[in-house]
Structure formats: C-alpha cells, structure tokens
Amino acid sequence: MSTFKELGLNSQILQALTDLGFETPTEIQLKAIPQVLSSKQDLKAFAQTGTGKTAAFSLPILEQIDVNSNDVQAIILSPTRELAMQIASNIVEFSKHLKGVKTLAVYGGASIEDQVRKLNKGVQIIVGTPGRTVDLINRKQLKLSNLKWLILDEADEMLNMGFKDELDKILAVTPKEKQTLLFSATFPKEVEGIAKAYLKNPIEISAGEKNKGTDQVSHQYYVVSERNRYNAIKRIADVNPDIYSIIFCRTRRETQEIADKLISDGYNVDALHGDLSQAQRDSVMEKFRNKTLQILVATDVAARGLDVTDLTHVINHKLPDQIEAYTHRSGRTGRAGKEGISIAIVTVREKSKLHPIERLIGKKFISTPIPTGKEICQNQLLKLIDKVQDIKVNETEISDFLPSIYEKLKDLDREELIKKFVSIEFNTFLTYYQNAPDLNDSEQMRGVDRNSDRGSKRRDDENMTRFFINIGKKDKLNPARLIGLINDQRIAKNIEIGQIEILDTFSFFELDKTYEKETMSAFGGNDVDFEGRSVNVEITTKQRTGQARSGGGGGFRGGDRGPRKRTGDSDRGNDRKRFGDGDRKPKTDFGGFGRKRPGAPGTIAKSTFGSDQNPKRRKRI
Ligand code: AMP
Numbered sequence: 001m002s003t004f005k006e007l008g009l010n011s012q013i014l015q016a017l018t019d020l021g022f023e024t025p026t027e028i029q030l031k032a033i034p035q036v037l038s039s040k041q042d043l044k045a046f047a048q049t050g051t052g053k054t055a056a057f058s059l060p061i062l063e064q065i066d067v068n069s070n071d072v073q074a075i076i077l078s079p080t081r082e083l084a085m086q087i088a089s090n091i092v093e094f095s096k097h098l099k100g101v102k103t104l105a106v107y108g109g110a111s112i113e114d115q116v117r118k119l120n121k122g123v124q125i126i127v128g129t130p131g132r133t134v135d136l137i138n139r140k141q142l143k144l145s146n147l148k149w150l151i152l153d154e155a156d157e158m159l160n161m162g163f164k165d166e167l168d169k170i171l172a173v174t175p176k177e178k179q180t181l182l183f184s185a186t187f188p189k190e191v192e193g194i195a196k197a198y199l200k201n202p203i204e205i206s207a208g209e210k211n212k213g214t215d216q217v218s219h220q221y222y223v224v225s226e227r228n229r230y231n232a233i234k235r236i237a238d239v240n241p242d243i244y245s246i247i248f249c250r251t252r253r254e255t256q257e258i259a260d261k262l263i264s265d266g267y268n269v270d271a272l273h274g275d276l277s278q279a280q281r282d283s284v285m286e287k288f289r290n291k292t293l294q295i296l297v298a299t300d301v302a303a304r305g306l307d308v309t310d311l312t313h314v315i316n317h318k319l320p321d322q323i324e325a326y327t328h329r330s331g332r333t334g335r336a337g338k339e340g341i342s343i344a345i346v347t348v349r350e351k352s353k354l355h356p357i358e359r360l361i362g363k364k365f366i367s368t369p370i371p372t373g374k375e376i377c378q379n380q381l382l383k384l385i386d387k388v389q390d391i392k393v394n395e396t397e398i399s400d401f402l403p404s405i406y407e408k409l410k411d412l413d414r415e416e417l418i419k420k421f422v423s424i425e426f427n428t429f430l431t432y433y434q435n436a437p438d439l440n441d442s443e444q445m446r447g448v449d450r451n452s453d454r455g456s457k458r459r460d461d462e463n464m465t466r467f468f469i470n471i472g473k474k475d476k477l478n479p480a481r482l483i484g485l486i487n488d489q490r491i492a493k494n495i496e497i498g499q500i501e502i503l504d505t506f507s508f509f510e511l512d513k514t515y516e517k518e519t520m521s522a523f524g525g526n527d528v529d530f531e532g533r534s535v536n537v538e539i540t541t542k543q544r545t546g547q548a549r550s551g552g553g554g555g556f557r558g559g560d561r562g563p564r565k566r567t568g569d570s571d572r573g574n575d576r577k578r579f580g581d582g583d584r585k586p587k588t589d590f591g592g593f594g595r596k597r598p599g600a601p602g603t604i605a606k607s608t609f610g611s612d613q614n615p616k617r618r619k620r621i
Contacts, residue, residue, distance in 0.1 A: 070122030373433030
C-alpha cells in the first residue's frame, strides 16, 4: 500500500489531501492509518516532529467519526496552545469535504465562555491543552464519557511541562473502552511510564529510529568565545542570504534580548516567547509563516506549535538544558523531505555537551569554521548578481528616463558600468567586513586549556581589566557570590566577567575593559560591604601568577557562563554592539538578505522575503 486511497480513506478525505498537495503518505502515516482503521488496539508511536504525524492520527479518526452524534468522540491532548490550534486547523482542512464534522481547539489564554458556547453546540473532535481541558471537565462543560479515541501528542513535551497531574485527571473521566494513541518524538523513562500506565498492550510503530533526528538534517557546531556568540549568529545570517531560520534561546529574556539586538542591527527578525500575549504570538507566527520575517528568535516552548516546513537553518544560540530538546529544535528543519542544517554555537566548556546529543541523534556534529568576511562578501555578491539577473525591467515606465541616463553614462565601458552598479550595494558590505577578525576560537577548537599557562596568551586579555578585591575565601567568598556582588553594583547591562581567582584573604576578577571606570566608581561610590567587611577594589596588572591560581584553587571562567544580565540598568550594555573585535557595526546600506535595508523601498532583494520596511521603524506588536 503506497497511496492514501490504498490505505482505505474515503473520497472526501482524499479530495482534501489532494487540495493540500499531499501526494503520498509519509512513513508514519503508512504505518498508523491502516492500524487505527482496522484495530482498536492502543498504539505507541515514535515519531519526530515534521514526519506527518498529525495526519497519521487524524485521518483514520475522521474516517470513522460518527457525524450523526454530537458527543465528543476524540480528544487530542497537546502541550501548547499553538500546537493545539495547529492540529485543530489541520483537522478542519482534512475534513473540509466531510459534512457535519465539528472540531474545536480548547486552550488557556482565550475566553473559556466562548469555548463553552461552541462545545454546547456539539463537537466531535476536541484538541486541547491539558490545563484548559481539566478546567472544562471541572466545570462539567466537557463530557468525555462517550470518547472513542484519546490521543496524547508530543507526550514527552507534556511531561516536560509538568502536565502529569492533568493527564491523570483527564484519563480518569474517559471510558475504559477506548483507543489510546500516544505519539512522542523521544521516549525518556517518564514517557515509558505513562505509556505503561495509560496504554493497554499497545502495538508499537516507529517512523525513524527512537530519539533519532531526521536524516535530512546535518548538524554543525561552531566554537566561539562567549563574547562572540552573538557575532557568530550575524555571520551565519550574512553568509546565507536566503536564510529562513529559528534561533533557539533558553529563556524568554535571552530570546527578547537577542531579537532586539538583531532588529537594531537591521535583521529581519522578531521574538516569540511566553511573555507575549496570544495575539502578539499569533501575529509573529503569521509573519514568520508567510516569510515577512526571515528569522524567528524563540524559546523551545513557544516554537512548538509552529508548522513551517522549509526552514533552512535551526540555530542553537545555546544548547538546551535537556538534551531531548535538541531533537525537537533540530526537527524544525529537514521537514517534509527537505534538507536542513542545525547549528550549535558553543564555547569550549560547552563542547562536551555535544557528545550525549550525538549519541541521542545517532549522528556526529561537524566542526564548522565561522564564515570569514571574505566568504560573506562572496555570497552576498553572488546573491546581488542573481538579483540583477532576475530583476524584471519595466520597459514602459523606464523608457522616458533612459535617454538622459545613457547620455550621462556614455563614457563608461561595459566593465566599468558593471563594477560601478554592483558597488552601489556591495561597498558597504565590503567595508563592513574588510577587517573582520576571525571569530573562530582556534585555541578552543584545538582544546587548549584557556586557563593554563601552557596555552598562548588568551585572546580576550586585551579586552579585560583585572581587578583586585580585598575579600577572599575567609570571608566566605566564592565565584558565584563574587559574580552576585559584581552584579549588585549595577555597573552595566550585559557586562562580561572574565577569570575569577578566589584566594584566602583577597581575590581577583576580570571585567570588560569598556566598563573600567564604571566599575571603579560603582565599588568606590557604593560603600560596599560583604559579610561585614568593607570592600575595596583596585585595578591590578593582568599578570596571572601560578601561585595565585594554586592558592586560589583553580581559575573560574565566569565569562563562559554567559554575560551577566540584569534588569533596571541603563541600556549601555545593549549599545555596545560589537562587530568582531569591537568595531561598532557601521550602518550598512546593503540590502542584505538576512538583514533589511533601511529606507529606500524597492532596492532590497525581495526574493521570497518580505517587505523592505525598515525594521527599526516597524511597530512592535
Ligand atoms: P506534522 O508532523 O504533522 O506536523 O507534519 C509536518 C508537515 O508535513 C506539515 O506541514 C504537513 O502539512 C506536511 N505533511 C504531512 N503529511 C504529508 C504528506 N503525506 N505529504 C506532504 N506533506 C505532508
């Protein structure tokens, strides 16, 4: 059986699939659809995101749904409202030629009264988030006593999000005789636990190996120092003029910060995270889906419901805390048979986190050098030439102007003319990247211990100032408390902390040289006290001594823990837009691709991508 028809679906469903352009079933559909059509046995399915699992469980249910009954017959539980909405809208599309099928998504953050009203009109298929589903059950508005199918979608994510209690409550009000289908991309022991508790003698099916990523994704990593993490992202965007990507961050705050920086650097980006209202999230997702936005900076949870099939790249700004989340992230690309690249940006300390992920996905990360300025210029130039080749000339509109233009340019030969026209856009990019430094942390790539005297001089040294502080271990100081003390002085937002050495009665720490004065005046002016001792800070030499380190019990590279970020500070930190070794990024007039060109409509490559509206002037939703 290799067609939807052969799987046993009726002609109305087949018509809907044809309308959607689904020609052949995917592996999970081939396995799940006949199984659910022909048997009431529970099902446990290993399926990655993007493998077509929504249709795999929805189509056989639609085939069997009783449209003459107004009872809820199927409930699909999903971890996020975005995913719930996505699944419900897929089901509506699959059933558009079936008369009388009513589907409803129920999720938090939207009016419960509205949902109750719709429920009361009679709904056969519910797609719900666990929290709202329990609410509706408690209010006696949702009755599941005649349920025939229960689907747990993205079960691993539901457990990660702490929905175990809600699942138990929902399961308790469903009839014993029903078919339960559990879909999960990963099967940690918690998911195995609920499979054991909720499924009776399930048949197991799998699309791809358990916990493995899709084959279409290649995994790359870039080694950078902490301070270059952001610049690496910009280079990835610049070297891939047609990038269409999600940058994953670990926290909402980090997500917003990275998005803000990219927006103010002229990239065509927005943020998606849980601090946004539902309307804001919908609007951002819509812009990303229709490619008005080229890059989305998102948290793991917020990106769950996003159904985009043709991402070119997934970028891990930092690796996720839970390695299973990496498969979810990278699974956003390489979908529906397309190829994709998943990039991890790591410091040397984080490199060790790649091995467990490699074991999980069954693939090796490829060490990849960060693109050089020259490579970026080359790619951008080629893109520009493509634009020239593809541009449509409006013969009628332009004809009036041509004679005077020809007259003005008559002394230039063909080569000169080409060079000059291309340079109009290219020069700014060229200037910008002319002296761009190598961002690859080559010391780190070679695995040299950065804190070791054997290593060559640390490349960050010149950007750091070393401070002496008159407190140490005897005062119960440790690196974390010292970082806290530094942060308490509110020196600047995003200030980078370098090496910390805690000795018995005094210590040393390094801070970004840019804030040398601010650091001194913060510690001097604040009358700082630590464990009853008055704190004194002085600038000291950068020389680290072997004695200091052995006395201090080993160096601590605070910088690798990420820049310290705090609220309430001035925006000074954000203003410090570094390009490579600290050059301020010049305003580029290049109509880049990962970036938007300020002003001048009509000159940016539209390609498939959005408007050339200046992102700085875009109204924030
Ligand atoms: P899912 O894993 O259900 O989120 O599906 C991933 C993407 O693949 C969605 O955009 C679906 O519309 C698409 N898709 C699912 N099944 C098929 C199919 N048989 N042929 C083409 N596209 C499909």
